[in-house]
Amino acid sequence: MSETESLRRTALYDEHVALGGRLVPFGGFDMPVQYAGILKEHDAVRQRAGMFDLSHMAQFELHGEGVAEWADGLTVNAVGTMKPLQARYNIFCNERGGALDDVLFYRLVDRWLLVVNAGNANKMWEYINACNDRSDVRLESFHGKRALIAVQGPKAVEIVTPFCDIDVAAMKYYFCAEGKVDGEPAVIARTGYTGEDGFELFVDGVVAPRLWRRLLEAGRGAGLEPAGLGARDMLRLEAGMPLYGHELTEEISPIAGGQNWAVKMNKPAFVGKEALAAQLAADDYDRIAGIVLDGRVPARAEYAVFAGERRVGEVRSASIAPSCDNKNIATVLVPKAEAAVGTTLGVEIRGAKHDARVVPLPFYKRT
Amino acid sequence: MAQPQGLLYSKEHEWLKLDGDVGTVGITDYAQNSLGDIVYVELPRAGSGIKQFGSVGVVESVKAVSDLFTPIGGEVTEVNRALEGDPSLVNRDAFGEGWLYKVKIANVAEKDALLGPAEYETLVAEGAH
Incomplete structure (x- = not known):
């Protein structure tokens, strides 16, 4: 089987093809690197709004009373101090302090959502399962089943509001809610990777194409455009956000990668803490x-x-x-x-x- | 999409417009579209000698660096200075204002190794699959 044939498709694949998206392999999926052009899409996000398919990223749900304590032992940032419906950036490290992946945790009402990079999906799923010997933590993967649509840019509130049954304008940055988007159950989060205001909508893959089309249609007047991974990479680099494999790797620690702010050395213990402490003390990296x-x-x-x-x-x-x-x-x-x-x-x-x-x-x- | 008549084409997606022994060179519309937004063009220096199908510069898009191969040999007489300030001219008008450089052709017979519009169109159509 050729590499092309083994690539997976997100729920929105047909939409990308219909929009003339240029598809490239990324994280094991056939993903749009651009539609109309990277610069044009970049400008749409900075000045109006852009919409991204992020369904290639893996969504894991974490259930059980022990999740916060368990996750705090595996990650550099604090999980246990997250408020209900808060979202927080975090990094899993190896024992040498190198980054296994950078991720987002979302604390929902009765469970947690963990979003990991597509390229690390299999590694991270195997890793967190291998690390889970607790009876009060249960892991479930929705990778490839649940879609993720991001609407990013100054017009995002205006575009997303009519679709949601919750007041998204009142939602704080890096918070989330469970509600309905266009009548379908969704996690609505005010998070993103562009340096702009925006929302990330987690919905079932089955309903994603309809939502994608309806958002695009409704957002046209506000200047919403589909945007690909090329624009996303440009936007995140301008905004100083790390991309796994570039600013963070198994050799580049969160500290070396400039993510010191996310490393909570006052946590009692977590994988990689000793190595990171030594790195900080020597300051020679x-x-x-x-x-x-x-x-x-x-x-x-x-x-x-x-x-x-x-x-x-x-x-x-x-x-x-x-x-x-x-x-x-x-x-x-x-x-x-x-x-x-x-x-x-x-x-x-x-x-x-x-x-x-x-x-x-x-x-x-x-x- | 038909290719402009009156031009010759290389398999590397450059075009050549002949005017006696002076040639004007650019990249095709297909090439600029494949590359995406062009952000930098490095051209051969005026006065330099170039050999047919040799690498003479680079065209950089947002995502990639591509070698520029000349469809014809000779001496570079002029380069398109407008591209220094606005390389996106190549995207907007690949066959016109986005031209790259002019050559005093050493051996006009080299043009026989290039493709006509119909042949180039066939090449592009095959590449599009």
Whole structure:
């Protein structure tokens, strides 16, 4: 069987084809990288709204009294302190402090929702099951069965409101609710990965295509456009959000990856805590920094990074940044000294070094 | 989609417009559409010698870097400076304002190794499957 034939399709596959989406393999699924064009879709999200199919991401439900305590032992951020209907970013680490995956926890009324990256879905499902020896924690996978539609951008409230039986405008950022969307049961969350306001709608795969079409139709007037993974990557990089496999890997810890804010060293114990504590104490690790290139030549992931004539690291993600005057931006993994804001670095592009400056992250923050 | 008449095409999706021994080179509309939003174009320097089908530059889209191969050999006489400020001209008008460079052709007979509009259309149609 060829790679193409073994790719899975989300519930919205036919919609992507009908919209002229350009499909590429991503995380084991055939996913739209773009429809009308990445720059146009990026602008739609920043200025109006864009709609994404995120059904490739794996949704796991966690049931039982023991979930918070169990999950707190496996992740760097606090789970037990989450309020009902709160959503929180979190990272699972290995014993060496490397990131197994970065995820979102949603605390629902009677259970928890855990959303993991598509590319890590099988690894994480096996891992959390292998880690579960408790009688008061039960895990259930909805990967490929339940869909996820994200509506992101300043017009998201206006577009989503008429479809929901709850007051989404009153919902706080990084909170969620269970309700109905277009008459169908859904988890409605004010979360996203674009740096804009927006909602993520978790619905059964069977009802997803109808909802997708109706949202697109209703949102046209507000300027809603379907947006693909290309725009999503550009938006998240501008917003300084890590992408697993780039800013976080099994070798790049949450601390090295710039996610220190999410690491709660005051938790009694969690997998990787000792390694992360040692890393923090030594403070000698290569870390993620943001750079802006001076010229028009784009950087790309894996390009070599220099301090003078000395190779000090590599580019991990890069893009042109329409929200930052069309400058070329990138994340780099470099030693502490070279990660300081204001440092001049060189990026080697086709044999020539191009100047870049280290800047604070994020590159873009909505006003 | 019919390809513009009066041009010759390479299998690497460049076009060549002949005017005596001067050639104008660009990438085709099919190529720009496949690449997506073009954000940077690196062209050969004016005055440099280039060989037919050799790599002479790159075209960078948001997602990828693609080599640019010249459909004809000779000496580069002029490059499209407008692309420095606005590389998206290639997306908007690949056969017109988005032209890349001009060449004083060393051997006009090299054009026989290129495709006509109908042949190129067949190539594109096959590639689209």
